[in-house]
Amino acid sequence: MDVNVTRAGMLTTVQDLGRRGFRAIGVPLSGAVDAFALRVANLLVGNAENTAGLECTLVGPELIFTRDTLVALGGADFAGLPLWQPSVWRAGETLRLDAARRGCRGYLAVAGGLSVPGVLGSGSTFLRAQFGGTQGRALKDGDVLSAREFARHVAGHWHVDERILPAYSAAPTVRVVAGAQAAEYGGALFEGVFKVSAQSDRMGVRLGGAPLARNGNAELGSATVLPGTIQVPPDGNPIILMADAQTIGGYPQAAHVIGVDLPLVAQLRPGDTVCFREVSLAEAHDAARARERAIGMLREGLAQKFS
Amino acid sequence: MTLTPLGDSAVVVAVGAGLDDAVVARVREVAAAIERDPPPGVVEVVPAFASVTVYYDPAHLTDYAALCAAIEARALRAEAAVPAQSGRxxxxxxxxxxxxxxxxxxxxxxxxxxxxxxxxxxxxxxxxxxxxxxxxxxxxxxxxxxxxxxxxxxxxxxxxxxxxxxxxxxxxxxxxxxxxxxxxxxxxxxxxxxxxxxxxxxxxxxxxxxxxxxxxxxxxxxxx
Structure with a gap:
């Protein structure tokens, strides 16, 4: 089946859950910035969670499918498609995701999944190095994507129990664990309200507000980082590293957003605000297990719907 | 040997102080030893500078302390071994x-x-x-x-x-x-x-x- 992209949207890229195993040669994880949303959108249409879908940013694309197909949207709430539930689109009908009403990144899963060549084990687009997805670039008007055939029978209507969703908000409090240089920033990270800058992208969410003063000036060597790492450059404005961030960073690491709360950061729009709250590593791990259990229950429940 | 958490999904194993080619060779040995025999839950091993970062999946982690102990045991064994030939x-x-x-x-x-x-x-x-x-x-x-x-x-x-x-x-x-x-x-x-x-x-x-x-x-x- 073809997916005709009649309008590409602001920044629409093909993403799965990213490439693992290549950080030692400097290749970032990439993949959906809000991995939870893509996983759930995929489950809603009967796909494996790692199936490639479209990450739509702030203004979504306009698509026409050449066959009847089942689609689902997770993450940001776009006009044009119900959120967190599957819906059938008829061949030739225009699916128009206009501006996002809430959140920043919507994940459109298509039953069967988008078919793109795997690069280093993943279909994810890595814009900075221009590989993966559709020739390493964002979609453009007139692109034609191909989706795999989907033959499974679909029974009835369903949607996700909202209790399993992350507490998406335009002013979330995000949980962090301490970073290597946490002591050099005292409690300032936990007292401030930070505002999301328009310079944010798939590599990092940049924050403004009262700059963080570093109490220390030891020369730091570069060190490994991961999505969620809060780096503080000399200007004191923290950057939360996201999916496309480089694998090694040279700035002090004040804290790390816990994995379970990364979707909250992924959905921040320019102008939104964020606060931070410190938790223990054990709490972060408990939260990760609880989230996984919730997704597991959803997976089991939905498995019965697809025969 | 010190292990320091990096976020909630990685551990940094400090292999040595300083950064001469001997330390880099030890780092490579330690990374290779963990990769050859990865403890359950480990998803990626990255040698960088004087340390090795071990990434794990927190969603399937049962015992963080046990994971660290398993990583450390492999690292110590590798460190004790005579470094193999230098890199390519x-x-x-x-x-x-x-x-x-x-x-x-x-x-x-x-x-x-x-x-x-x-x-x-x-x-x-x-x-x-x-x-x-x-x-x-x-x-x-x-x-x-x-x-x-x-x-x-x-x-x-x-x-x-x-x-x-x-x-x-x-x-x-x-x-x-x-x-x-x-x-x-x-x-x-x-x-x-x-x-x-x-x-x-x-x-x-x-x-x-x-x-x-x-x-x-x-x-x-x-x-x-």
């Missing part, structure tokens, strides 16, 4: 100076050397890959002769071309892709340092040894 030797041809090395004059002047002397010093160095990062395939090369240590440029360039060879502080390296960059550019290599779709995407790996070989503009043109 990779030769990188470089056309120094001219339009390829707009900062060669500054680097030489800072060192109190002529351009030719600076080039001779750079190409005579024995380098080793401390880590790959910043960009896919970008090797942070240690072993730069001290006289050539040069601080990063105060204002990074908005575009450094692929192949550019530069100096940043005590490190040298080559940009695999066009990118913004703050290093002092002294030459350019015609080699493709990274290509996602070739069998071996990155030319350099952590622990490799590197030498630079000067080439002329004509040789550079023939490479391309």
């Amino acid at each position: 030797l990779v030769e990188i041809p470089v056309c120094y100076g001219g339009e390829f090395g707009p900062d060669l004059g500054d680097v030489a002047a800072r060192a109190g050397l002529s351009r030719e002397e600076a080039v001779a010093l750079h190409q005579g160095g024995r380098y080793f890959v401390q880590a790959i990062g910043f960009l896919p395939g970008f090797g942070y090369l240690g072993g730069l002769p001290e006289r050539l240590h040069t601080p990063r440029r105060p204002t990074p360039r908005t575009h450094v071309p692929a192949g550019a060879v530069g100096i940043g502080g005590s490190l040298t390296g080559a940009y695999p892709l066009g990118s913004p960059g703050g290093w002092n550019l002294i030459g350019r290599t015609p080699l493709k340092l990274f290509d996602a779709v070739r069998a071996e995407p990155a030319l350099l790996h952590p622990g490799d040894r590197v030498r630079f070989k000067p080439i002329t503009r004509e040789e550079f043109a023939r490479w391309m």
Whole structure:
């Protein structure tokens, strides 16, 4: 089946859950910035969670499918498609995701999944190095994507129990664990309200507000980082590293957003605000297990719907 | 041996202090030992500088302390072992100076050397890959002769071309892709340092040894 992209949207890229195993040669994880949303959108249409879908940013694309197909949207709430539930689109009908009403990144899963060549084990687009997805670039008007055939029978209507969703908000409090240089920033990270800058992208969410003063000036060597790492450059404005961030960073690491709360950061729009709250590593791990259990229950429940 | 958490999904194993080629060799051994026999839950092992970062999946973690103990046991065994032979030797041809090395004059002047002397010093160095990062395939090369240590440029360039060879502080390296960059550019290599779709995407790996070989503009043109 073809997916005709009649309008590409602001920044629409093909993403799965990213490439693992290549950080030692400097290749970032990439993949959906809000991995939870893509996983759930995929489950809603009967796909494996790692199936490639479209990450739509702030203004979504306009698509026409050449066959009847089942689609689902997770993450940001776009006009044009119900959120967190599957819906059938008829061949030739225009699916128009206009501006996002809430959140920043919507994940459109298509039953069967988008078919793109795997690069280093993943279909994810890595814009900075221009590989993966559709020739390493964002979609453009007139692109034609191909989706795999989907033959499974679909029974009835369903949607996700909202209790399993992350507490998406335009002013979330995000949980962090301490970073290597946490002591050099005292409690300032936990007292401030930070505002999301328009310079944010798939590599990092940049924050403004009262700059963080570093109490220390030891020369730091570069060190490994991961999505969620809060780096503080000399200007004191923290950057939360996201999916496309480089694998090694040279700035002090004040804290790390816990994995379970990364979707909250992924959905921040320019102008939104964020606060931070410190938790223990054990709490972060408990939260990760609880989230996984919730997704597991959803997976089991939905498995019965697809025969 | 110290293990420090990195976020809620990685542990950094500090292998040694300082960053000479002996430490880099030990780092490589420790990373290889963990990769050969990964404790359950480990998803990725990254040697970088004087440490090894072990990434795990927190959603399927049952016992963090046990994971750390298993990582440490492997690391200690590897450290105790005599390091195997040193890493591969990779030769990188470089056309120094001219339009390829707009900062060669500054680097030489800072060192109190002529351009030719600076080039001779750079190409005579024995380098080793401390880590790959910043960009896919970008090797942070240690072993730069001290006289050539040069601080990063105060204002990074908005575009450094692929192949550019530069100096940043005590490190040298080559940009695999066009990118913004703050290093002092002294030459350019015609080699493709990274290509996602070739069998071996990155030319350099952590622990490799590197030498630079000067080439002329004509040789550079023939490479391309």
